[in-house]
Amino acid sequence: xxxxxxxxxxxxxxxxxxxxxxxxxxxxxxxxxxxxxxxxxxxxxxxxxxxxxxxxxxxxxxxxxxxxxxxxxxxxxxxxxxxxxxxxxxxxxxxxxxxxxxxxxxxxxxxxxxxxxxxxxxxxxxxxxxxxxxxxxxxxxxxxxxxxxxxxxxxxxxxxxxxxxxxxxxxxxxxxxxxxxxxxxxxxxxxxxxxxxxxxxxxxxxxxxxxxxxxxxxxxxxxxxxxxxxxxxxxxxxxxxxxxxxxxxxxxxxxxxxxxxxxxxxxxxxxxxxxxxxxxxxxxxxxxxxxxxxxxxxxxxxxxxxxxxxx
Numbered sequence: 001x002x003x004x005x006x007x008x009x010x011x012x013x014x015x016x017x018x019x020x021x022x023x024x025x026x027x028x029x030x031x032x033x034x035x036x037x038x039x040x041x042x043x044x045x046x047x048x049x050x051x052x053x054x055x056x057x058x059x060x061x062x063x064x065x066x067x068x069x070x071x072x073x074x075x076x077x078x079x080x081x082x083x084x085x086x087x088x089x090x091x092x093x094x095x096x097x098x099x100x101x102x103x104x105x106x107x108x109x110x111x112x113x114x115x116x117x118x119x120x121x122x123x124x125x126x127x128x129x130x131x132x133x134x135x136x137x138x139x140x141x142x143x144x145x146x147x148x149x150x151x152x153x154x155x156x157x158x159x160x161x162x163x164x165x166x167x168x169x170x171x172x173x174x175x176x177x178x179x180x181x182x183x184x185x186x187x188x189x190x191x192x193x194x195x196x197x198x199x200x201x202x203x204x205x206x207x208x209x210x211x212x213x214x215x216x217x218x219x220x221x222x223x224x225x226x227x228x229x230x231x232x233x234x235x236x237x238x239x240x241x242x243x244x245x246x247x248x249x250x251x252x253x254x255x256x257x258x259x260x261x262x263x264x265x266x267x268x269x270x271x272x273x274x275x276x277x278x279x280x281x282x283x284x285x286x287x288x289x290x291x292x293x294x295x296x297x298x299x300x301x302x303x304x305x306x307x308x309x310x311x
Contacts, residue, residue, distance in 0.1 A: 008058040011204040017043065017060070018050035023190040023204060025062060026233060035062065072101045072128065074116035077108065081117075082291050087153040087283050088146055089118065089132070092293040095142040095269060100130045114147060122147070123154035134158055135166075135231065143170065143275025144293045148283075156283035161231065167279035168228045170236060171215070171295060173272045173302060174245040175258060177311070178222045182213040185239040189232045198252060199234045201242040208232045210239045219309035220258060221248060225276075237271060248272040248302070264305065267298055274299055 006024045008015075021041060022032040035041055036050040040063040043052060054060070080092040091110065098105040101112070114122060114132055122132035125148075132147035134157045146166075148154035160166045190205030192198040201208075209229035216223040222245065226236050234253070240246055241253040249261055249268035261268060279290040295303075 002064045004062045004064060006060045006062070008054045008056055008060065010056050012054060013056045015054050015204070016050065017041065017048055017052040017054060020054055021060065021062065024060075024206070025064070026191060028191075028196045035064075040065070072109075072111050072115060072131075073107070074119075075107060075112035076116050077113035079113050079117055080293075082144065082293060083289070086121075087149055088157070089114070089149060090144060090146045090278065090291050093137060093142060093145050093275075095140050095296065095298065098139045099136045099145070100133055102129075110145070110147075118149060121149045123149065123151045125151055125154045125158075135161055137275050138234065138237075138271075138273075140270035141170075141273045141275060142293075142296050142299075144168075144278040144291055145275070146278060146280060146291075153283040157280065160280055164229055165281065167277065167290075168231070168275060169277035170226045170228070171274050171276050171299070172224050172226060172236060172240070173248040173299075173306075174222050174224055174240050175248055175254070175261075176220065176222065176245045177217055178212075178214055178224070178243075178245055180214075182211070185210045185212070185243060187239060187242055189235060189238050199232065199238045201238060206230075206232055208235050208239065210236055216303075217311040218306040219311060220260065221306060221309075223303065236273060260305075264302065267301060269298070272299060272302055 012020055018029055018032045018036055022029045033050045039047055042061045044058055082092050083090040093110055098109045101109050124131060126133050134146060134148050134154055137143060137145060146157060148157055186209045187201040188205030189199050189208040190202045192200040207230055211227045213225045214222055215225055228235060237247050237250055237253045246254040250271040274295055277292055281288055
């Protein structure tokens with residue numbers, strides 16, 4: 001059981017309790033309602049109905065049940081290990097690999113591979129479902145992840161992430177021509193009110209900031225470097241959609257595939273997004289460490305196909 005506390009601010013004034021909890025805890029509305037009905041939620045120390053209307057300044061306390069255990073088994077899956085020592089392991093995750101087991105993905109995940117490679121040498125703070133996992137990237141996003149091999153390292157990395165001290169740079173190809181050479185998207189992100197599989201820019205969402213820089217321009221597309229200041233679910237994909245430039249190949253947030261995307265659908269296999277650079281302070285030594293993962297083959301092949309259309 002984990003415990004979370006949320007403070008209702010001005011933009012949440014007048015929201016129903018179940019709606020507020022779904023957005024803040026990043027869970028579905030039905031899961032939020034079940035938590036409330038089970039007595040796991042208190043407003044200013046008192047249990048309220050899911051339809052209770054919140055006012056600014058109220059405190060919502062939530063007892064989040066532990067995830068149902070999944071019997072994750074070690075699997076001999078090759079790992080692209082960028083760095084490893086007694087405290088951390090940095091992995092270059094391939095596109096198509098899920099980070100940890102869940103319904104529909106009980107095996108073949110990064111966790112299954114880590115269990116085989118590391119054995120019992122993984123932090124246990126996130127339980128048996130997510131041993132060693134401190135942060136995630138989407139299934140169809142490739143690139144760098146750091147995992148903790150003991151609880152002390154996990155605490156240190158989690159604190160650095162919380163304080164935005166971990167530098168995460170991505171590369172993406174987005175649809176359309178971005179006018180400015182660089183810029184910042186500062187727009188709050190919350191769970192989509194209708195499609196719960198998606199996130200969206202919306203009032204009352206959690207603070208989300210993405211910086212971008214143009215690397216190259218092509219006919220109909222722009223190659224970007226993007227740096228996360230915050231780390232919300234699907235943040236880059238949601239922010240680029242909100243800017244009118246969805247990530248190439250993104251079927252969840254795209255506005256319909258362009259002819260180029262349709263022609264290269266098998267090569268793209270969803271979004272063209274890669275976590276290229278990861279920088280952090282080592283949990284034990286304090287040394288500032290910078291890791292790089294070169295662009296994967298699918299990404300470089302897409303760039304090669306666009307080369308003749310460079311602007």
